[in-house]
Amino acid sequence: MNIAVSGATGLVGRALVPRLESLGHRVLPLVRPGGRATGIPWDPAVGTIDAAALRTCDAVIHLAGESVAQRWTTAARERILASRVTGTGLLARTLATDPGAVRTFVSASGVALAGGTGDRPASEADDQGRGFLAEVVRAWEGAAAPLAGGPVRTAFLRTGVVLTPRGGALAQMLPPFRFGLGGPVGDGRQWLPWISLDALVEAYVQALTDASVIGPVHAVSGNVRQGDFARTLGRVLHRPAFLPMPAFAVGLLFGAMGRELLLESLCVQPSPRLRSLDGDLEPVLARLVG
Numbered sequence: 001m002n003i004a005v006s007g008a009t010g011l012v013g014r015a016l017v018p019r020l021e022s023l024g025h026r027v028l029p030l031v032r033p034g035g036r037a038t039g040i041p042w043d044p045a046v047g048t049i050d051a052a053a054l055r056t057c058d059a060v061i062h063l064a065g066e067s068v069a070q071r072w073t074t075a076a077r078e079r080i081l082a083s084r085v086t087g088t089g090l091l092a093r094t095l096a097t098d099p100g101a102v103r104t105f106v107s108a109s110g111v112a113l114a115g116g117t118g119d120r121p122a123s124e125a126d127d128q129g130r131g132f133l134a135e136v137v138r139a140w141e142g143a144a145a146p147l148a149g150g151p152v153r154t155a156f157l158r159t160g161v162v163l164t165p166r167g168g169a170l171a172q173m174l175p176p177f178r179f180g181l182g183g184p185v186g187d188g189r190q191w192l193p194w195i196s197l198d199a200l201v202e203a204y205v206q207a208l209t210d211a212s213v214i215g216p217v218h219a220v221s222g223n224v225r226q227g228d229f230a231r232t233l234g235r236v237l238h239r240p241a242f243l244p245m246p247a248f249a250v251g252l253l254f255g256a257m258g259r260e261l262l263l264e265s266l267c268v269q270p271s272p273r274l275r276s277l278d279g280d281l282e283p284v285l286a287r288l289v290g
Contacts, residue, residue, distance in 0.1 A: 001208065002101075004040055004054055006030040006087060007063030011167045012108070016061070016201050023205070028057060030064070044087040054091075055100025059208050062091060062107040065140075069169075072132060072257045081136050088143035096146035105147060106207045109156035110137045111193050111218065111268045112260075119191075121223065121269035124158070124216045131260050141216065155207050157219040160193030160268060162200055165289055174289060177233055183243035185250060188227020190265035193220040195277065196284050202276035210273075218271040221278035226262075229281070236285045 003020055007013045008029035017027050029039035030049075042049035044064075054060070066083040070076055088107060095102055114122035115129035122128075129137070137158070147154045163170045176182050195203075199221055207213040224232070234241025250258040270277055278284045 001058035002026045002028060002056060003208070004028050004030055004057040004060045004102075005063065006042075006061070006091075007065065007108070008039075009037075010063055011164070012162065012197065012200060012204075013063050014166075015164075015197050016063075016204055019201050019205060028053070042087075042090065044083075044090050047086075047090055049090055049094055051094050051098075054094060055098060055102060058101050059104035059106070060091060060095070060102055061204060061208075062088060062105065065108065068133065068136075068257065068261065070257065071255055077132060081139060084136060084140040085143045088140060089146075092144045092146040095152055096150055099150065099152050102152055104208055105144070105152050105154045106204060106213075107141070107144060107154070107156050109141055109158045109216065111158045111160045111220065111266055112137050112264075113158070113216075114218075114266055114268050115264065117267055118265075119267055121267050123269050124218055124271065131264070132256065133260050153211065153214055155213045156216045157200070157203055157207065158216055158268075159195060159200060159219045160266065161195075162197050163194055163284065163288060164197035166197070170288070173233065174237075177230075177237055177239055177241060180239045180241075181243055182230055182234055182239070182241045183245065184227035184230045184241075185245045186226070186247040186263045188225060188230065188244070190226050190263060191223045191267040192226045192229050193218075193223050193266055193268040194229070194281065195219055195221045196288065199276055199278045203274050206275060212273045217273060218268055219274060220268050220270050221284075222270060222281065223267050224281055232282050233285055233289075236282065236290050 031039040040053045112133035113129040230241045
């Protein structure tokens with residue numbers, strides 16, 4: 001297939017693009033003005049895209065969005081929200097007007113809408129999340145509304161913590177844990193939904209052709225208490241993992257971002273529609289960092 005990919009140079013995109021190419025697909029990155037990469041020109045900030053080039057593709061994978069791992073100043077909140085909503089809206093409106101060859105639209109999303117279920121695993125139908133991240137996810141997925149009821153199958157892969165030593169949360173955890181300075185965050189009882197980068201890539205590959213992958217899909221392999229995650233990572237690295245980061249320190253260091261990303265408990269049920277999810281956490285961590 002010809003596949004348009006936004007966010008092709010991000011953490012997930014850098015792993016997904018070569019995987020797609022290894023399967024014989026042709027990847028056309030969505031590229032912004034001023035860059036050196038070639039692909040399909042677009043500029044969500046001003047609402048422009050090469051619609052004719054987009055319509056030659058069979059599928060679109062939409063990964064673009066500013067990192068949420070930063071202090072949530074007013075300006076940062078605006079950038080995080082706009083980076084998801086404007087790009088999604090531009091793609092959806094363009095395809096709704098005339099999809100051409102495009103029959104599949106797969107967008108990244110997050111699990112924040114599943115908040116408020118306590119220890120009960122939340123399904124994709126749960127919509128109790130509150131806070132900034134839940135607001136972002138609602139607007140992000142809502143921006144694809146022009147595609148509803150049309151010929152383009154639309155799926156949102158809602159992910160939690162993506163595990164890879166190449167970036168993201170795990171890469172930031174590894175240095176202190178390797179020095180024996182790791183431990184639980186807060187009381188350690190909050191649920192942490194996780195998936196390895198390799199499994200997430202395979203979820204995107206499946207979503208390209210599997211008609212059952214439609215609407216919101218929980219792309220998580222499992223849930224673990226944050227304290228258990230810390231102990232498991234310490235065990236894999238053969239290091240102690242008992243130095244806690246108190247909740248008040250999270251708030252002081254990271255503000256609202258830390259409270260939502262590190263202290264919020266999200267007990268998320270993996271989707272039965274995804275085939276290539278990880279197994280137990282410990283062998284996954286051993287493969288990644290052991």
